[in-house]
Amino acid sequence: MIDAHLFRWKSRLLTAGAALAVGLGAVVAPATGAAAAPATAESTLPSGNSAYRTLADYESDMADLAARYPDLVKPITLPYRTTSGRAVHGIEISKDVRANDGKPVFVDVGMHHGNEWPSGELTMEFAIDLVTNAREPRIASLLERARVVVVPVVNVDGFVRNRRQTDTNTDMNRNYGLGWLPLSSAGTAPWSEPESRNIAWLLSTRQATVFNTQHTCIQVVLYPPLQLAAGPAQDASRLHRLASAVAAQYGPTYRALPSAEDYETTGEAIDWAYYATRGLSITSETCPNPGVARTFETQVLDTYAAHRSAMLEALETTADPREHAVIEGKAPKGAVLRITKSFDMYTSPYAQPDGGVRPTSFTTTLSSDLDVVRPNGTFHWAVNPSYRPVAAYQADGVRGNQTGFHTEPWILTCERPDGTVLQATRVNVDLGEQVRVDLSPCKRNFHRKDVR
Ligand SMILES: [Zn+2]
Structure with a gap:
């Protein structure tokens, strides 16, 4: 039997493929990648997609999920518009999602950096996966016990312009207040950017047991602190356990370590998030192996199965009563x-x-x-x-x-x-x-x- 929903995704794929074939598709490759992948016959993604989304695609995918699965998906709009006036949208996913019933929360966001397109794709695909496979026993059990909040594109202006920074030329992942320093791209003051204030709002208004922020392009899962001088986090062993579980799903070449040991920064999301809320806060960076071209195929299609397992680990941790x-x-x-x-x-x-x-x-x-x-x-x-x-x-x-x-x-x-x-x-x-x-x-x- 052909599922109407599946058919819709597939028909969009064909449209995208046709547009590409005749050279009409306005498909731009992200700065971190090479050329956009040609449309392949068989996409293994939950959406069936074979090319990067535009902002309009993200918006319509989220709106469609909310319209088709009202018991499972609730749209949310973050409170602050971007510097250029764009709205930032997300969805909440859970069984009986409209009941504000106190389940533990997993907050999962993509694209702090607007040119890291795979981070938005993986985040959006995981949301579609959870919703369209909500009857799969493992997912059904997780959605019964936990709530997932997904914002695939947090730096909307940066994504639209395909660049790392926001429209004030700020790296929003240096703008969070804890430990902030006036580095060249950190913004004029802590929390100067509406984009970083949106994430602060998101984590301040719900009890997030786990917070994941998705990035490219390193093979690493990072956790606080950001600076060596800070010393290990009080929950270092819990943070390491989660980061290791996530890294292991991505593959044997991925490492889990404190962010400071990768390279030192200040003002990143995970530091403020952990020290303010005590939610387990991680940065998941995915990247193909060295020497492999960075394409939609290698960074999204080939990565998604591992990403799914990694995020299910994060969701299992969220639902675990020992972690909240x-x-x-x-x-x-x-x-x-x-x-x-x-x-x-x-x-x-x-x-x-x-x-x-x-x-x-x-x-x-x-x-x-x-x-x-x-x-x-x-x-x-x-x-x-x-x-x-x-x-x-x-x-x-x-x-x-x-x-x-x-x-x-x-x-x-x-x-x-x-x-x-x-x-x-x-x-x-x-x-x-x-x-x-x-x-x-x-x-x-x-x-x-x-x-x-
Ligand atoms: Zn990044």
């Missing part, structure tokens, strides 16, 4: 629960306008919510641990080899849907731990009209 914390209890059906914390973080010290050399501070606020949907009011909320790793970047400079954690509780509020806060309580919860909260005051007052 759990807040559970009983609340009134219809209530909104929210956990929040707010803290200061620091850049590296650098020359300030007044001539002094010191860090700049910035505030990170994490806030996510859950809807109490079960009739009996029970909830089970996978969250990041309340204990946050102390970063090397401090108010008075870089102090490496930190081993401690900030003991900052989550502030949990129980609210009516209109935002009336009926109860606020502090929750300390560690990795792998389940904590039960007593929400009886909220339950008592939820339906009382005299309580405002």
Whole structure:
């Protein structure tokens, strides 16, 4: 039987192939690759594609998935438009995706660097794969237990222009605030770019157990820290375990190591993400073996099967209860629960306008919510641990080899849907731990009209 959905993908492939054959296809090769691959008869990708997407292709693929699979796919728009005014889109994927029910989250993004086209392709193909194969037992089980957030093109302006930087000429993967330094391409200030603020928003408003940012072109999976002076991350062994599992799927020539040991940088996504949220944050770089031409075929078609296995490893880690914390209890059906914390973080010290050399501070606020949907009011909320790793970047400079954690509780509020806060309580919860909260005051007052 011919599946209508499959047919649609295939018919687009034929159209693309025909356009190429008559030389009408406006197919541009990325700077990191060689020529665009000729259309091949058999594509092994979930989409059936055999050439790079345009921005319009990404947009329509995501819109189609959301329209065809409304129980599995929910579109999201990131809050900040790019410098040139473009919207940044993504999708959430899970079983019963519209229920805001507290599953652990895997955030997977491509194309921080706009000329690394395979990073967007692999990310988009994995999303299509999860959705169109959602009945495959392994994927069904993962989508039952976890939520996936996919943003295939985070640097949209860079992608459209096929260049690494954003339209302010900034490398957005040097613009994240933690440890930031005013390098030539790092932006005028920490978080100066709407593109990096979008990712901060994404990770600050959901409890991401795992965060993957996809790049080309090295054979390596990297994890924090970015600088040797910072010393090993508190969760170095967990980070290494995940990075190794992902690297092993890509192949025996791939290595897993702290980013600083590859080459030192500052202001990358994974550093801020890990030290702010304690989510396991990795940079996956794929590349063909040395001497192999960089084409759509070698960088996307030939890489996808390994990428699928690698991302399924990341998703298994996300769903593993040992890799996050759990807040559970009983609340009134219809209530909104929210956990929040707010803290200061620091850049590296650098020359300030007044001539002094010191860090700049910035505030990170994490806030996510859950809807109490079960009739009996029970909830089970996978969250990041309340204990946050102390970063090397401090108010008075870089102090490496930190081993401690900030003991900052989550502030949990129980609210009516209109935002009336009926109860606020502090929750300390560690990795792998389940904590039960007593929400009886909220339950008592939820339906009382005299309580405002
Ligand atoms: Zn890159």
